[in-house]
Amino acid sequence: MSVESVKKFFEDNNLPLKVEETIGDTATVKSAAETWGIEEDEIAKTMGYKLKSGEYILILSKGTARLDNQKFKGIFKEKATMIPKDEVLEATGHPIGGVCPFGLKSPLKVYLDKTLKEFSIVYPAGGSDHSAVKINVDMLAEVTNGEWIDVCKDEEK
Structure with a gap:
């Protein structure tokens, strides 16, 4: 199970992180924000x-x-070419709606867009479409060996 691989990753790396699970749907940004009571961003x-x-x-x-x-x-x-839907689980070990940078099936290069720096705490998925991980942005970069990039559209002011 994908959530289990995330939990095991945290345990194996002695990380003080927890996968929060819910009956609410967290498969989309909108539904996840509603479920966790936070802003979509x-x-x-x-x-x-x-x-x-x-x-x-x-x-x-x-x-x-x-x-x-x-x-x-x-x-x-x-x-840019998204991972084909039928390859997501094989590529990441996580189902669509639960893809996260933790507990991956095999190591993948992780990039963090600068938009995440607007927050101190963010909520990536936790390996399923009913989970999330509350994590400090700096810790996210450290845990994932993430490389900071600027790849998203600039917000219109």
Whole structure:
């Protein structure tokens, strides 16, 4: 079970983190924010991409952030291609709606969009569409060996 792999990752790495589980739906940013009683942007949305090389990567951003295709291409030198739905579980070990950067089936490169820096605490999924992990943003970067990038659209003021 995916939640179990996240819990085991925390335990194996002696991390003071806990997977919070709920009967409420947390598969989307909107439903997760409603379930946890927080703002949508406090959700650390995890998006999976497949590069031309076949490598899978994860990019985390604040909940309402949208990928900027030009920025993605500037960083990765190719067009953004989401992991095909039928490959998500195999690539990450987590089901759609529960994809997170913890307890992965095999190590994946994790990128953190600068939009997450707007918050001290964020809530990525916990391995299922009914879970989350409350985590400090700096700890998220440390735990995931995440690389900070600027890949989301700038907000219109």
